Amino acid sequence: MQWLSSTTNTFLFLVFSCHFGSFNQIGMKEIAIGIDIGGTNTKFGLVDRSGEILVQDSISTMSDCNVKDFIKYLKEKLTPVIESQDNITIKGVGIGAPNANYYKGTIEYAPNISWGEFIYFKEAFAQYFDYPMVLTNDANAAALGEMVYGNAQGMDDFILITLGTGLGSGIVVNGKVVYGHDGFAGELGHTKAKPDGRLCGCGRRGCLETYVSATGLVRTIFKLMAEETDPSDLRQVPFDQLTAKMITEAATKEDPLAIKAFEYTGKILGENLADSVLHTSPEAIFLFGGLVRAGEYLFTPTKKYMEKSIFKMFKNKVKLLPSGLMDKNAAVLGASALVWKEFD
């Protein structure tokens, strides 16, 4: 492994950059390191331009420790992985993290990471690593992954929705992720889906992610148990044990209550996407995350209600598609995509 931007190579780097856009030593493969910091685990991988992950691993996020201890630990684990690879040059490091700020290199008020409320991550990272690094929130990274390796290749304007514990989103306009004035654009999970609706973790009521997410789906099935009389095996499961995965599996087995839960979820998502379309007029909207495995049970009502609600100029124009990275290590791929977008 050789690190290109050492001072001895700077002149050569500049000369080559002028001619070829990015430097690539003969016989050496350019690699992006993708790191995805989650509340529990941090995944990382070495990724080439085609999206092939050469090697990957994960470590504990140690979210109850100091951020410096975490980065030190990350270096201990990452360095041998890099050194195990022959004939590669590291282009840079891309990191996706919850509530990460692209401009400031900070992680701010991330609910599941206890390193501190306001973490100067980029500064801390630079104390242990010499690689150029770029940080953004996980949903923005996922949007970049979709653009570089997934189903949004060649698209300049799209929205990616990640359906996990909450609802994340990355908005791409003119081929670039929208960060906005302060780096926190694209928080569609907190748009208002229902006035005075469900209580959200953010303290407000009616946020989209309280309906459209893994936890939102679980809340919906309990609402439907109260309102409807359809028989369902899910009625045997207590609230604290019921998961979105169980509802998704029930839907694929034609459980009527589970199907209704997806219909309700799709209605709210579709109606809200119709409003998002009015903002940035995307070519497509991609859905990513476990709920997407419900397939048509999710996509059909979402598309139906999106088209029903949408302004006439956009009718039947906006594609609703699954992510192309569903069966891959999308978090690592997304983080690595940052590198090609940023340092090429």
Place this chain on the structure above:
Amino acid sequence: MQWLSSTTNTFLFLVFSCHFGSFNQIGMKEIAIGIDIGGTNTKFGLVDRSGEILVQDSISTMSDCNVKDFIKYLKEKLTPVIESQDNITIKGVGIGAPNANYYKGTIEYAPNISWGEFIYFKEAFAQYFDYPMVLTNDANAAALGEMVYGNAQGMDDFILITLGTGLGSGIVVNGKVVYGHDGFAGELGHTKAKPDGRLCGCGRRGCLETYVSATGLVRTIFKLMAEETDPSDLRQVPFDQLTAKMITEAATKEDPLAIKAFEYTGKILGENLADSVLHTSPEAIFLFGGLVRAGEYLFTPTKKYMEKSIFKMFKNKVKLLPSGLMDKNAAVLGASALVWKEFD
């Protein structure tokens, strides 16, 4: 007047362009022609880089005629105005029009212009004028005007809301108007303000502009006449004669019903802006149009409810400001701003 891009000047133009970004003959003032096509009248003006309008005029839009007849008529009226000015060179023409498509150069389904449903305006224009021309919808042009000459100078991320008969909007991200995949981004007037709310001209119910616009304000005052018992001179005026201007004037004279109407309008606008902020994280939101003359009667409730509804990351961060072009010929300035943005 000399037209720079004649073939004889092409070589010189290219040489100068490489060195100075834009060509400017010694002693000649570069001018943008701004044209704003409205349902009734079309305004035009010759504008310099500082936003000074050298000369301006208006003609009938002849919206019930053929688009070619209109452009021919426009040329007859515009040519002597251009020729009356000494020592100018025309950089290009910017045109703002309702439902205009930046990419295609078309005007599509504009409700108040009857030249046709789908008008190839740019093509028709090129048959009569040799100037480079760029077309966009009127609200996008207003946003550009704000950026080039108004209160958004130096801002890369902002939203401009125009409050006229309807509600128009222009969204700027990374210093560029967002057109989106098909050129119709930024139609915030048709986001859903209330489920099953007021009937909109677009055929749907609850659109933001049915509440927040000149006509929306008039509808609101009649709703309040029914619901409240406050005395008001406005109770003497029949629906078809009551205007937003009358309500605005009544509010500035402390008419309690008019003040409540602005409170209601501001609440709905503020709550909806909180959702728009989540999309593109603007530095500021500008309000433009006659209703803005109500000043604090509009701004105070809008700001209050925007902050009340907004996601914590954006609290007290987004400025709510009046347009800087309120007392100027904003439509012509906005259209002319397109030229500097597009052809520089």
